[in-house]
Amino acid sequence: MLTSSDYTTSVGYQTRADALEATAVGSFAFASGTNSVAVGSGSEAIGESSTSVGRNAGGGAGSSNAYNSAFGEAAGNGVDGLGNTGIGLVAGYTVKGNGNTALGNSAGQYVTGSNNLAAGVSAGGTVKGSYNAAFGDSAGRSVTGTNNIAMGRNAGKAITASSTIAIGVSALAKANSSIAIGTNAQATALRSVALGTGSVASVADTVSVGSGSVRRRIVNVAPAVNANDAVTFAQAKSLGIAQAQQIAAQAQQIAVQAQQMAQQAQEITALAKQITDLRNAFNALSAVSSPRP
Numbered sequence: 001m002l003t004s005s006d007y008t009t010s011v012g013y014q015t016r017a018d019a020l021e022a023t024a025v026g027s028f029a030f031a032s033g034t035n036s037v038a039v040g041s042g043s044e045a046i047g048e049s050s051t052s053v054g055r056n057a058g059g060g061a062g063s064s065n066a067y068n069s070a071f072g073e074a075a076g077n078g079v080d081g082l083g084n085t086g087i088g089l090v091a092g093y094t095v096k097g098n099g100n101t102a103l104g105n106s107a108g109q110y111v112t113g114s115n116n117l118a119a120g121v122s123a124g125g126t127v128k129g130s131y132n133a134a135f136g137d138s139a140g141r142s143v144t145g146t147n148n149i150a151m152g153r154n155a156g157k158a159i160t161a162s163s164t165i166a167i168g169v170s171a172l173a174k175a176n177s178s179i180a181i182g183t184n185a186q187a188t189a190l191r192s193v194a195l196g197t198g199s200v201a202s203v204a205d206t207v208s209v210g211s212g213s214v215r216r217r218i219v220n221v222a223p224a225v226n227a228n229d230a231v232t233f234a235q236a237k238s239l240g241i242a243q244a245q246q247i248a249a250q251a252q253q254i255a256v257q258a259q260q261m262a263q264q265a266q267e268i269t270a271l272a273k274q275i276t277d278l279r280n281a282f283n284a285l286s287a288v289s290s291p292r293p
Contacts (some may be wrong), residue, residue, distance in 0.1 A: 012041075026055075033066065040073075052076060071107075081114075096132070111277075113146075129162070148173075152183075168197075175204075 008031075009018035010024045017024040017038075018038030022045070024038045031038040036045035042056040052058030055215075057070040062080035069085045070076025076086040078094035085101045086092020092102035093109040098252035100116045102108025108118035109125040117133040118124020124134035125141045132148045134140025140150035142158040149165045150156025156166035156173065164173035164187075166180045173180040173194075178187035178201070180194045187194040192201035194208050196216060201208035209216045224231045231239075 043070075047082075075102075 006019070007021045008019070008023070010017040010029075012025060012029055013027040015024045015026065015029045017031045019032055019036060020034045022033065022036045024045075026039060026043060027041045027258060029038040029040060029043045031045040033045060033047040035049045036047065037051045037053075038058065039053045040055045040057055042059065043052040043054060044058040045052040046058065046061040046063065050058065050065060050068045052059075052070045054070065054072045054075055056074045056077070057072060058068070058076045058079070059074070060078045061068065061076070065079060065081065066080070067077055067083045068076060070079070070088050070092060071087045072091055073186060074090045075088060075095065076084070076092045077090070078098045079086070079226045081100070082098045084092060084095050084097070084099065086095070086108060087103050088107055088160060089105040089111065091104060091107045092100065093106075095102075095108065095111045097112060097114040097116070100108060100111055100112050101118070102124065103115045103119040104121050104123060106122045107120060107124055108116065111124065111127045113128060113130040113132070115131050116127055116129070117126060118140065119266035120136045120139055121132065121264060122138045123136060123140055123208075124132065126143075128138070128144045131145045131146050132140060132143055133150070134156065135151045136155060137153040138157065138289050139152060140148065140157065143156065144160040145162040145164070147163045148156060148159065148161065151167045151170055152169045154170045156164065156171065157166060157172045159172070161174055161176050161178070163177045164175070164179070166173040166194040168181060168185055171180040171182060171185045173187045175188055175192065177191045178189065178193070179275045180187040180201075182195060182197045182199055185194040185199045187201040189202050189206070190204040192204060192206050192208070194201040196214075197210050198211055198214050199208050200211040209218060221230060221232050223235055
């Protein structure tokens with residue numbers, strides 16, 4: 001053990017603790033920031049209050065780094081930023097930004113942005129953006145955008161969008177502000193919502209509970225109250241009966257009117273015949289009373 005006047009501690013072969021109150025433990029361990037800690041063979045803690053624990057953890061970090069934490073073999077390598085955390089084998093590898101968290105083997109690799117969260121094996125890798133969250137094996141990988149949430153194995157992968165939510169195995173919400181919930185559910189249009197296994201929402205501002213091959217009923221729906229509420233079958237049936245009764249009443253009125261018109265037509269025909277008879281009689285009378293030449 002070597003202790004100097006700046007309260008550094010170094011233990012191991014070619015170990016270095018080069019800053020105030022820095023600690024380096026393990027062969028070739030290197031702690032270069034104030035209050036930094038490097039534990040493990042080849043580990044590096046670069047920047048103020050940074051911590052690296054594990055073989056080769058924290059290696060290749062940027063010189064302006066601070067407050068980063070890496071736990072696990074090769075975790076937190078190639079990090080450039082502040083307050084990033086990588087826990088797990090090669091977790092948080094090659095991160096550029098601040099406040100990113102990777103939990104799980106190979107989680108949160110190749111991230112460019114800030115305040116992203118990846119939890120699960122290989123989750124949240126190759127992300128470009130901020131405030132994205134991925135939970136589950138390989139969830140939320142290859143994402144470009146902000147404020148996206150992916151939960152479930154392979155959920156929310158390979159999208160270029162923002163403010164999406166994908167929950168379920170291989171669920172995919174790939175348009176801005178879209179939501180997909182259920183295994184293999186897909187919301188592919190702006191602000192669309194897909195609910196249920198295999199459901200597809202491909203038209204903007206719609207909610208889908210099925211697909212071209214999967215149909216579902218929506219049950220336990222309250223009767224509509226406002227103009228834009230969904231109408232229940234009971235309401236539609238009641239409305240249909242009321243309309244049928246109204247149409248029947250109108251048909252009856254029309255039948256009565258038709259009968260009245262037929263009667264009026266008969267009366268007009270009879271009157272026309274009377275007029276014709278009078279005309280004929282008048283003509284005959286005129287012919288009798290006229291003087292002969």
